[in-house]
Amino acid sequence: MNSFKIFLSSAVFSFRAQFDWLNPAMWLTMKFVLSLSQMAFFVFVGIFAQADVRFIAIGNALQSVSWNTVFSVINITGHDKWDGTLTLVLATPASRLPLFIGRAMIHVFDGILSAAISFFFAAFIFGVNFARTNVAALIVAVILTAFTMAGFGLLIGGFCFFFRNPMVFANIFTFALLIFCGVNFPVQNLPTAIQPFSYIFPLTYGLTAARNAIMGQDLIQIAPTLVLQLAVGVALMLIGYLLFRSFENNARKTGKVEAV
Amino acid sequence: MPETFRVIYSAFRMAMLHWIADPQWVIPNIIAPFVFTTVALTLFRDSTGPFGLYAVLGGGMMGMWGNTVYSSGFAIEFEKWQGTLEEVIVAPSKLIHVITGRAISNALFGLTNMIAILVIAVAGFRVSLGISDPLMFAASLLLTLLSVSALGLIFASAFVLSRSAQALTNGLETPLYIVSGSMFPIALLPFWIHPAAYVLGPTWGIDAIRLATSADYVSQSFWAGLSPNIAIFLDLTIMILITLAYVLIATVLFKLVEKRARITGTMVEA
Numbered sequence: 001m002n003s004f005k006i007f008l009s010s011a012v013f014s015f016r017a018q019f020d021w022l023n024p025a026m027w028l029t030m031k032f033v034l035s036l037s038q039m040a041f042f043v044f045v046g047i048f049a050q051a052d053v054r055f056i057a058i059g060n061a062l063q064s065v066s067w068n069t070v071f072s073v074i075n076i077t078g079h080d081k082w083d084g085t086l087t088l089v090l091a092t093p094a095s096r097l098p099l100f101i102g103r104a105m106i107h108v109f110d111g112i113l114s115a116a117i118s119f120f121f122a123a124f125i126f127g128v129n130f131a132r133t134n135v136a137a138l139i140v141a142v143i144l145t146a147f148t149m150a151g152f153g154l155l156i157g158g159f160c161f162f163f164r165n166p167m168v169f170a171n172i173f174t175f176a177l178l179i180f181c182g183v184n185f186p187v188q189n190l191p192t193a194i195q196p197f198s199y200i201f202p203l204t205y206g207l208t209a210a211r212n213a214i215m216g217q218d219l220i221q222i223a224p225t226l227v228l229q230l231a232v233g234v235a236l237m238l239i240g241y242l243l244f245r246s247f248e249n250n251a252r253k254t255g256k257v258e259a260v
Numbered sequence: 261m262p263e264t265f266r267v268i269y270s271a272f273r274m275a276m277l278h279w280i281a282d283p284q285w286v287i288p289n290i291i292a293p294f295v296f297t298t299v300a301l302t303l304f305r306d307s308t309g310p311f312g313l314y315a316v317l318g319g320g321m322m323g324m325w326g327n328t329v330y331s332s333g334f335a336i337e338f339e340k341w342q343g344t345l346e347e348v349i350v351a352p353s354k355l356i357h358v359i360t361g362r363a364i365s366n367a368l369f370g371l372t373n374m375i376a377i378l379v380i381a382v383a384g385f386r387v388s389l390g391i392s393d394p395l396m397f398a399a400s401l402l403l404t405l406l407s408v409s410a411l412g413l414i415f416a417s418a419f420v421l422s423r424s425a426q427a428l429t430n431g432l433e434t435p436l437y438i439v440s441g442s443m444f445p446i447a448l449l450p451f452w453i454h455p456a457a458y459v460l461g462p463t464w465g466i467d468a469i470r471l472a473t474s475a476d477y478v479s480q481s482f483w484a485g486l487s488p489n490i491a492i493f494l495d496l497t498i499m500i501l502i503t504l505a506y507v508l509i510a511t512v513l514f515k516l517v518e519k520r521a522r523i524t525g526t527m528v529e530a
Contacts, residue, residue: 030431037434041443042299048444049303049311082341165282175295184299 003098010102014076015110017083035064035118036125042184043126051185055211057126059183061118062210063203065111065146066174073104073153074170077160090248100158100241104150111146130214137213137222144226145206148233152202155236158243182207202236205229267353271361279369292433293322297377300443301385312387313474316377318443321466323373324405325436327366328412349518355420356413356514363412367405389473396492397472403496404465407503411461413510417517442466445480461502468495 019027039060046056080086089099122128156173160166178184180194181203187195198204206229209222250256297319304311339345348358381387391397419428437443439456440463446454457463468491470477475488483491 026428026431033431033435037431037438041296041434041438044438044444044448045300045303047448048314049300049307051303171291175291178295179298179302185302189302189305 003095006094007098007102007105010099011105014103015106017076017079018072031114031117034067035061035114036121038064039118039121039126046184053126054128055186056184057122057128058119058211058214059181059207061122062115062142062145062207063177063181063183064114064118065142066149066177066203068107068111068114069104069146069149070153070156070177071170071174072107072110073150074157074160074166074173076103077157078166078170081164081166090251096245096248097241100154100244101237104154104157107153108146108150111149112142115142115146128214132216133214134216134218137217137219138210140219141206141209141213141222141226144229144233145203145210148202148206148229148236151233151235151237151240155240155243158240158247161244161247177201177203180204200232202229202233205232264354264357267357268361268364271358272365273361275362275365279365293319293326293373293437294376294380296322296437296443298380301381301387305385310474310477310480312381312385312389313470313477314443316381316387316389317374317466317469317473318437319377319381320371320374321404321440321442321462321469322437323377324367324370324408325440325442325462326373326433327370328363328408329415329432329436330366349521354514355518356417356511359413359416359514360409363409363416364406367409367412370408371401371405391473392475393472393488393492396489397469400465400468400472400492400496403499403503404462404469407461407465407499407506410503410506410510414506414513417510417513420517420521436460439463440466459502461499461506464495464499464502468492468499471495 039057042056042060043053045051046053077086080089092099119130123130152173156169157166160169163169180190180198181187181201182198183203187198187204190198205225209225209229212222212225297315300315300318301312304315339348349355351358378389381389415428415432438449439453440460441449441457446457446463449457464482467481471481471488471492478484478486478488478491481491481495483494486494
């Protein structure tokens with residue numbers, strides 16, 4: 001019960017903390033503008049290149065979860081350092097695992113909302129036909145993608161404890177997804193040597209599952225992909241947690257917290 | 261007048277020193293154009309036509325955009341965090357001159373992105389990109405850089421008063437890439453967006469840069485049917501006029517913003 005309370009308060013505080021620099025109206029604007037503009041940019045590039053616009057719109061719709069689950073989650077580390085709260089977090093006797101994972105959880109819900117808005121844009125602005133979609137399978141794919149990508153965000157966030165400015169990594173890793181995960185073009189279009197790296201990212205599996213669900217496949221048919229995605233996501237989250245503990249131990253020994 | 265240049269130069273120098281002291285800040289600005297260009301080059305890989313021209317020059321253009329919007333937004337936010345904005349405001353130098361120096365510095369840094377993109381395009385995607393008129397290319401690039409910087413001044417005036425400048429910066433970046441037709445012809449955009457494209461100086465700048473790179477592009481430029489030199493001249497003339505209008509608007513806005521901030525005292529907490 002105590003762990004659940006830590007998880008919950010950690011989740012709520014990490015979400016509320018972002019309104020220190022972002023007002024709610026701007027948050028809503030960002031939610032709509034970012035999703036739409038990124039999708040529009042690549043759709044127009046796709047039209048110009050005579051590529052499959054449907055593929056691009058769906059890819060960008062699901063990738064929008066990353067702005068919350070990767071970019072925002074990585075930046076929690078940066079804000080903790082910047083605001084001087086990291087020392088307090090490390091000084092609490094709270095169990096570390098719920099505290100660590102809880103920080104990402106509200107961003108998972110926020111990411112699901114981003115994806116819902118983006119799929120709306122894909123359907124009503126860019127004309128993607130969802131007539132054959134297995135809705136239940138798509139919903140599960142979106143939720144699992146948001147959850148597992150938060151695992152990826154926590155991994156990079158854990159790694160970023162050792163660096164002065166996590167925002168740099170937040171940018172690199174959020175944008176890198178556009179190249180590696182099959183967002184705008186199939187993974188097979190990447191050089192062969194790079195393709196294995198694509199499968200480190202849970203988004204790659206999520207996109208395959210979501211596209212199959214939109215093609216009409218049901219939950220059982222996409223289950224193998226989702227199981228792989230879940231395994232990768234949980235593994236990333238645990239590695240991130242180990243990095244967090246390693247940073248904490250190091251900080252206690254050296255006395256360096258924000259000044260790394 | 262020399263005093264004005266001295267302030268602009270000092271702000272430019274300070275911004276450069278900040279970049280050198282903490283170069284990792286370059287990454288957030290160049291990563292989006294870099295990734296967008298790589299994606300575009302991959303999408304254009306099997307297509308025939310002047311796609312490399314669009315992707316590579318567009319990517320460079322986006323680098324300038326990204327840096328300028330960023331410099332206008334985040335630099336002000338940074339001053340607020342550091343608590344130095346008040347000192348900048350109370351100094352006898354005009355705020356617009358300080359911001360001008362920074363905007364030019366950041367747009368200049370955006371050019372580094374063009375070099376990175378060129379290297380990737382040539383080495384990774386085998387894009388052949390010769391410049392047919394190097395002199396006009398350099399002139400167009402320089403004037404476009406100034407135009408982007410001037411537009412950055414208008415953004416900066418709004419960002420000074422906003423508590424969400426950083427968020428606005430993130431929100432503005434991609435729409436600007438779209439509206440200015442950085443990586444595809446503006447003709448692809450819905451008709452109602454075209455007026456917004458035409459009031460952006462860099463829209464004309466990128467047209468001139470493409471014309472200076474490849475004379476064959478003239479058939480797709482705003483001036484199809486004219487000779488490339490005349491088309492470049494027209495592009496640059498319109499861009500210069502728009503840039504002058506930006507400077508005029510920014511000067512008025514900065515006066516209003518400074519006045520309002522001094523009356524309400526809400527500049528830092530805005």
